Amino acid sequence: MQFFGGSEISPSPPTPAATGAGNNAHMIYLFNRNGVCLLYREWNRPLHTLNPQQDHKLMFGLLFSLKSLAAKMDPTSADKGNLGVPQLPGQGCSFHSFRTNTYKLSFMETPSGIKFILVTNPRTGDLRETLKYIYNLYVEYVAKNPLYSPGTPIR
């Protein structure tokens, strides 16, 4: 996956295609490669099934296993390792979104293992550009911040 070379951030996020009125995201999660939740914001979440700690762990676990499943089911690769083997961030085929009847989850993983997750309404289009934009913001304001220590939640 070619990662954006330039360090300029576009002044406004790219408008996602085919969105209805009120395309507001439900939640956003950011995880590092060890499963530490660096950021969690919710804007519209009527239902809370679990307490926040468990929710983060479950989300991370789900995505980890889905990535492993996608790598295993990949029709183009020569046979990859077994299902339990942890995949390096760039290696193998990775999924980029899944949709249920009540929400759509978009996922992006950077080569350094930072995972960006956006939960939106099911009618949302392809959010990969939006996630890349958010990654750019992360790089500019978090990674380049001298007072930020990696692996801790973002303030």
Added chain:
Amino acid sequence: MAAIYSLYIINKSGGLIFYKDYGSKGRMDTNDSLRVASLWHSMHAISQQLSPTTGCTGIELLEADTFDLHCFQSLTGTKFFVVCEPGTQNMEALLKVVYELYTDYVLKNPFYEMEMPIRCELFDINLTQAIQKDRVALLGR
């Protein structure tokens, strides 16, 4: 040339009861297909827990770089999922057709035991016909 790589049917408890691959790309050996099926069953259940609103019935579509996975869950908990090329159309309709064939040729078969692997010849024949028809329709477009 096939747009569909493979088809799986899993029972209420997550066990694989039917697996068919179309072409060498979808092929997976028996143990792996069993593992993948159980893994999918669990992922489907977990995704319902993480929903921000009530009424979630699980993952319907998983999009990856090189394939798409469409899943249909019947009211009884039996899941039908198909792995296909990215952007393949009409997979939901195909899954509904497979569900109809399942009810006609598997459930109405007096020798078929519930939740056991499917070994019904008529089901296989009609399934192949349905996939062929779908393939022709896709290519004809």
